[in-house]
Structures are given as structure tokens and as C-alpha cells.
Amino acid sequence: MSSDLEQLAQDLKNIVGEEYVFTDVFERIAYADTSLPYDVEKTDLPDVVVHPADAQEISKILKYANANNVPITTYGSGTSLIFGTKPKHKGISLSTERLKNFEIREDHQWFECGAGVKAGYAIEALGKLGYFLPIQTQAGSSIGGAVSVNTIGHLTDNAFGRPVNNVLALEVVLPTGEIIQTGSECLRRSAGWDLARIFIGSEGILGIITKVRMVLYPTPQMVDAVGFFKSTEEIGRVIGLMYEKKLPLPMDGEFVGEKACKVGYEAYGLDFPEGALAVTRSMGWTKEEALRNANLLVDLFKSAGAIDAFILEDEAIKKQVWGVRENAMRWGQEKGLKGYLAIEVNPALPLLPDAMNELVHITEGRNDLIGDTEAYVYGHVGSDSLHCLFAFPYDWSTEKMKQVVDEIWNLEKELQTKYRGVGGDWGWLPHRVPFYREKYGEVSYGIIKKMKQLFDPNDILNRGNVEGEV
Amino acid sequence: MEALQTEESMVRFLNEALISCEKCHLCNTVCPVCDPRVTQGPYGINRSIYYGLKWNQFTEKLRDLIYSCTTCGKCEIKCKGVSRALPLVEIIEKARELLLVEKMLGPMPEQTNVLKNMHVRGNPWGNAPHERTDWARGLDIPFATTNHPVDVLYFVGCASSYDPQAQKIAKNLSKLLKQAGVNFGILEKELCSGHEARRMGETGLFQFLSEANLELFEQAGIHHIVTGDPHSFYSFSNEYPFGEKGPKVQHYTQFLNEIIDKGQLKLICDVDKKVTYHDPCYLGRRSEIYDEPRKLIQSIPGVKPVEMKNCKEDSNCCGMGGGRMWMEPPKTLVSSQSIANSRVLQALDTGAEILLTACPFCNITLNDAVKALEKEGDIKVMDITELIAVAL
Numbered sequence: 001m002s003s004d005l006e007q008l009a010q011d012l013k014n015i016v017g018e019e020y021v022f023t024d025v026f027e028r029i030a031y032a033d034t035s036l037p038y039d040v041e042k043t044d045l046p047d048v049v050v051h052p053a054d055a056q057e058i059s060k061i062l063k064y065a066n067a068n069n070v071p072i073t074t075y076g077s078g079t080s081l082i083f084g085t086k087p088k089h090k091g092i093s094l095s096t097e098r099l100k101n102f103e104i105r106e107d108h109q110w111f112e113c114g115a116g117v118k119a120g121y122a123i124e125a126l127g128k129l130g131y132f133l134p135i136q137t138q139a140g141s142s143i144g145g146a147v148s149v150n151t152i153g154h155l156t157d158n159a160f161g162r163p164v165n166n167v168l169a170l171e172v173v174l175p176t177g178e179i180i181q182t183g184s185e186c187l188r189r190s191a192g193w194d195l196a197r198i199f200i201g202s203e204g205i206l207g208i209i210t211k212v213r214m215v216l217y218p219t220p221q222m223v224d225a226v227g228f229f230k231s232t233e234e235i236g237r238v239i240g241l242m243y244e245k246k247l248p249l250p251m252d253g254e255f256v257g258e259k260a261c262k263v264g265y266e267a268y269g270l271d272f273p274e275g276a277l278a279v280t281r282s283m284g285w286t287k288e289e290a291l292r293n294a295n296l297l298v299d300l301f302k303s304a305g306a307i308d309a310f311i312l313e314d315e316a317i318k319k320q321v322w323g324v325r326e327n328a329m330r331w332g333q334e335k336g337l338k339g340y341l342a343i344e345v346n347p348a349l350p351l352l353p354d355a356m357n358e359l360v361h362i363t364e365g366r367n368d369l370i371g372d373t374e375a376y377v378y379g380h381v382g383s384d385s386l387h388c389l390f391a392f393p394y395d396w397s398t399e400k401m402k403q404v405v406d407e408i409w410n411l412e413k414e415l416q417t418k419y420r421g422v423g424g425d426w427g428w429l430p431h432r433v434p435f436y437r438e439k440y441g442e443v444s445y446g447i448i449k450k451m452k453q454l455f456d457p458n459d460i461l462n463r464g465n466v467e468g469e470v
Numbered sequence: 471m472e473a474l475q476t477e478e479s480m481v482r483f484l485n486e487a488l489i490s491c492e493k494c495h496l497c498n499t500v501c502p503v504c505d506p507r508v509t510q511g512p513y514g515i516n517r518s519i520y521y522g523l524k525w526n527q528f529t530e531k532l533r534d535l536i537y538s539c540t541t542c543g544k545c546e547i548k549c550k551g552v553s554r555a556l557p558l559v560e561i562i563e564k565a566r567e568l569l570l571v572e573k574m575l576g577p578m579p580e581q582t583n584v585l586k587n588m589h590v591r592g593n594p595w596g597n598a599p600h601e602r603t604d605w606a607r608g609l610d611i612p613f614a615t616t617n618h619p620v621d622v623l624y625f626v627g628c629a630s631s632y633d634p635q636a637q638k639i640a641k642n643l644s645k646l647l648k649q650a651g652v653n654f655g656i657l658e659k660e661l662c663s664g665h666e667a668r669r670m671g672e673t674g675l676f677q678f679l680s681e682a683n684l685e686l687f688e689q690a691g692i693h694h695i696v697t698g699d700p701h702s703f704y705s706f707s708n709e710y711p712f713g714e715k716g717p718k719v720q721h722y723t724q725f726l727n728e729i730i731d732k733g734q735l736k737l738i739c740d741v742d743k744k745v746t747y748h749d750p751c752y753l754g755r756r757s758e759i760y761d762e763p764r765k766l767i768q769s770i771p772g773v774k775p776v777e778m779k780n781c782k783e784d785s786n787c788c789g790m791g792g793g794r795m796w797m798e799p800p801k802t803l804v805s806s807q808s809i810a811n812s813r814v815l816q817a818l819d820t821g822a823e824i825l826l827t828a829c830p831f832c833n834i835t836l837n838d839a840v841k842a843l844e845k846e847g848d849i850k851v852m853d854i855t856e857l858i859a860v861a862l
Contacts, residue, residue: 026532027509029517
């Protein structure tokens, strides 16, 4: 380690304490590696990983970084599928994992948590008191990360809204080191200016969210249902009918395409009808209401030509049905394909069946590397978000891997444009900058760059993400 | 006997297994040693192994991470359920083997003497071999030999042979077997099963010990082994090269159920206690024996069993597996004490008066945690055999 880096580490140790600063290569790898199918390079590693305890320590680190022009990349839990956490310019990887304070204030009807609190922990802690976390991301993801992306995971947008609808207040450390508070202790959110809305969904380029206060929702009653269809496209049409008939949307819903279903059924030895499946989780404030809502979907599925549809009463069958969807990360392995990359496409409602159909046949007749992949279609029912997982051999060269990744991202851009969506629950930056520029134009992109410059004049925080560096 | 692996074959296995990691981090969410840094859990450890191999970086930091794993296997279940089904425990063990055999970096410094003791004295603590059966003094337990054939060999294991707390398991189980009229015996020169040597990556020592034990079993004409040690049970069932004509191997929870069902062992006294059962990792998750211990507990009259939040396949680790019994990880990694404490706190949450288990390691560890938490007045840690002995 060079003397400059030794000095950097020592200076950080003076701020957070010796045991929370890491320069060891293995620590730096863990905070740089991503879900991309090719490996990180040594040049991708941060110089140092630091674990501050609170906003005050983060503030001191940011002030130090500004004074010494050291870039900082923030790290919540690393579960992002879009690898915004990989440092583009080395420097400091700043983890919020130690920000774990958690307080439920039933008298105020909100809870407050540190940015590093994991969704799994929050779901459990809230659940014990009969409350529901309106962010259903994977158990290991951080609340700070989810709020910074404004994601709700698998939930339907209009069930509980997004973090931007549910956050009452934030504590944020600005890139220049000042600590600010937004919002209030009141359940009535500000109708006018509320800086929280600027930080929520800004993906960490304007500040580091250190504390989140969110409204409490009582846990709803939930009833699951399943429909088996001949094709994915049919599910697309049913989703359209669900809106058209003004049915209560499920709070969570998934569909699995034909090819992926086949793999899942075989993996679990299931005797389900051949084709695609849609599984829904209806909610209600009473069990009867939830059941009634679920039955409305079952009736819809049947009237729309489902091979079979029923309420998932049997816990074992329910586990199997959801298991088919949870099996997603192993698709491709049945053919010995261990590499993969997934995309997100969010079609406008009338275009949903066409988009689904196109994704099902996406690899057919192509002369590029995508044509050499196996594609598995899946996604959400109600939140109209489609995914396609492309599986390919892991023994492809890094160059070939990078080429297929570029092709897949370009395809995602084309499909989002064609089907008029935006999405972003996996995080926008940095790889979707080209899409953003194309969809919204240079004026919009320029506003984001100016906002970044306004908040972060020395370009300290998550440097390179706005520029689209991968 | 399984052939010892070469460096090339170990590296190939590790690369092929690790390359398909999806990096979803879900393994970290269930890992007992991951708190709070992502590096500490299976994700970080596996990335460290992968890039350590790729960049030829083998350091003490890497060793510390690899040896911090308890090999409880909870991450493996998670990965199998929702991700890419990586053989995560085997990856850890193979990496330890590579560090120990090829890189001269393993095991952890405190474990070196443990391995030496296993080799020289046949037990990890370095106790005198002739003291191994001292616990049985006065109990009239025969040694199994060709001159004194037995129907069942009780393989005691090192902890129950030497540790005063765990010796209660040996004494109580022997009492139960005698009460049931089982023709059983122990080996005068029983040796460590080698399970923990293998967990620490010392596969050569494991082979040596397993061959020596096999010879002892053969000399004594053993056809049926019952043990109270899930670690030995796992090795006998999965790692010893017994072959088709090898002895039947059972954990006592399996055997006692059988003799209770046959009416050989009668439990008649009421034990009016609320109890909860901690699944030992190597009996539960690693050997998939969940029902037999519970059935055994339910056969005790008057007992009121309650489950902890994490039980069976989802049970939490006591923190002492995978060689951690003999090491304390560096300050920046999760301490064994905190893992055991959190398990005892879960047991306390149930309101149980007795925390039952069926493993000497868990018994020792959870007992220590109860003392550390100063909860001796609220909950008592017992092996299932101890409670059954009360019900006779």
C-alpha cells in the first residue's frame, strides 16, 4: 500500500475507529464484486472500505473526502442487480451496514430505522407487532438502499405505494458533509416542498440517506391464488382484463413463462398443467375480503381461458407454486448454462400481451450472441414488470461475456422504448444512462447532471454513475 | 478409502463451484457469522476464495475468513431453495484443505495443537488415551471385543469421554441402554472419529483416524454402532468407507425410539416441564434427522414441548461446529459466544424451562451461554438422555 493510501486509511481510522477501516484485498473484493457474469478487475476495487456508525461520522468522512478529493462509493447491502455499488474511481467504499437503529413508535404510527437495516429484519420486527413493511425486496437488502432506489420489490404500485409515498422523513448527509433532516413527525406529508422527494429514488448521487421514517401499515390479510394458462401471452391479456373489469389488484403477483415453468415443474416433480402460470396474493382487511378478492381473480382466470385456477389453500401446493418462481436463478442450469443476465421491461398496459409474446420468442432468428442464449420469461402480475433471464455458458471468454452483456442491455433499451416503459426497480444507474438520454432527451439528462453538480460540486459521491460508467 | 486430492483437483473443484455464484447475498441473511459486514458471510467468504485463487492471494486474512465458518449448512439450504444450489459447505472445507495441505496457511493457530492431539493422543483436547473410559468407572460397562461380542457398540466420542459436562450424556445413555437390557459395550481404545479434523481441512488425519477406527470396529466384530455425537454420526454415515457390509450406524435418538416402540424402555415418571429442542446442525440440517428427537421428547410423560422460532431445517447454529470449538475468531469477526447467546435468547423467548439438545458440543456451548447471560435461574440446558433418565 502506498504512503498516500496508508495516510487515507489512518485518517479514516481517526474518524471511525481502527476496527472499522479495511484495506485488506478480500474486504475490498466483497465491496466491489457485482452480479455481472464476468469478474471484477483489481482496478475496480476501492482503496479502502469504511464502516461509519452514524450520520456524524459519515459527515466527517465526506468533509475529509471533499478536502482531499477522494471519491466515495456508497454501499447498502450489495444486493442491487445493477452494480451501482462498484467503485468506478477507486477511493472509499462507504458501507451503511452499521446504521442499524430500529424503533417502532406505535403512538406516532411510524417506524424509524437506520439505512443499514435489512428488509428481512424490518419485516420480522414490524410483523411481530402486526405491521407490514411496504417494501418487499429480498431479505438481505437494506432499507436505505431500497429508499434511495424508490423500489418496492415485488409489490404492486397501487397497493401501498412506493417509498416516495410512505416516507415521512429522512436524515441525509449531503455530499459536502452537511447533515439535513426532511419531513416531520406528523403522518400528514408535506403537500409542497419536501426535499425527501429529491433524495428518494436519486440512487445515491445527491446524498447518503442515513435514517428513514416511514408510516406504519397494519398487516393485511392475504390469500393466494394460481392460474395455469396455455401461454404467457394469455396471462398478458388477463392482466389487461383485470384492470378493465376494475377488479381489486393483487398486492403481489408473479407470472412464469412456459419454458421456466417446465424447468420448475421438472425440478420439483410437479404435475401442473403444461404452459405458463400466474400466482397472485390478494389482500383485504379481513380474511373474507382477501378471499373474496382472490376469488374474483380465480373467476377471471377461468373465464379468460385458464386451464385451471384455484385458491392456494394447501400450504404444500402454495410452497410449490411460489417455488417455481423462486427457482428463477437456476434456470439455464438444466442445460449446463451457468452464466446469466436478466432485464427489466415495463410495457404500457395495452402493449403487455405483445411485449410478453416478444420476450417469449426473443432469441429466435437472431444472429447475435443473444441468439446463442436460452431466454426464460417471468415477471409480475399487477405491477406490469416483465423480466427475461438470458442464460449462457460460463466458459465464454470475458470479451464474449462483455459483448453479450452489451447486446442484452441494448435490447433492454430497445424494448423499454418500444413498449413505452421506464421501470428502474433494480436501480437506474449507471448502465441505463443511454436509455434515459434517448427517452427523455439531453435537456432532462442535463438537469440531472446540474443537480448532481449543485449537491456535489467536487463530484465526490458515487463518481461516474451519472456519466453511465459501468 | 477416498483418494487424497491434489492441488489441481481442489482448485478445479473450487473454481467450477464458485463461478456460478449469483451474488444475490441471500446466503448472508441466514449465516450465523455474518454481522454486519458482507465479507463475513458465505458471499464474502466465497468471493474471497474465488479471487484468492484467481489472483493467487493467500493470506492470513483469507484464512481467518475461511475458518470462521461453522459449517452449519444453513446457507446451503438457502442457496438450494432460492438461488443456484452451490455446495457451500464443501467449498469451505475444500478451501481449508487447500490452505492446510498446499499453502501451509491452515488451520487457525489455536487449532494446530488440536490436530496434533488428535494424531498423537486420539482426542482433540490432548487428554491421556488411558483416561478415555474413566467416565465409565463403576458403571459396569463392558468393552466390546471378539471375546465379548456386543449387539450394539456405543461410540462415545471425544467430548462425552473427557468433558465433565458432556460425560453426563455418556452416563445417562449407558443407564438407558442398561435399563432396556441392550447388550452393548464401548471400545477400550476408541479414537477420535476425525470429523473435526476433516472440517478443519486435515483430510489426511481424518483418513488416518477413520482407518484406525475401522480396524477397531473390525477387531471387535461390530455390526451396529450407536453414538450420541452427531459429528461422529455424520462422518460414519457419510464419510467412512464402510461399504455395503458395514455396520448399521444410528444416533441414539433413532435407537432409543426403536427400543421404546418395542417396549424395551419404559418411561413412567411424569416430567412436568416446558421444554424446547435445539437441532444440532450435524444431526438436523446435515443428516436430516428432525423427527426422531422430537418423537423421543414427546414420549416422556408430562413434557410440554415448544418450538423455537428457528427450528428443524431453519434451526440456528450454536456456533461451535466446523472447528470453532477450538478457536476464537479475530475481533473483527463474529464471536462464538454471541452466536450461542442468540440461540439461548431464542430458547428463552419460548418460555421453556429446559433447553434440550442431542449433541455434546451444543450442550457445552449452550450451557456456557446460559451462564454468560446469567440465566441459570430461567433455563437449564440438558441432553435428551438426561431428561429421559429422569422419566424412568
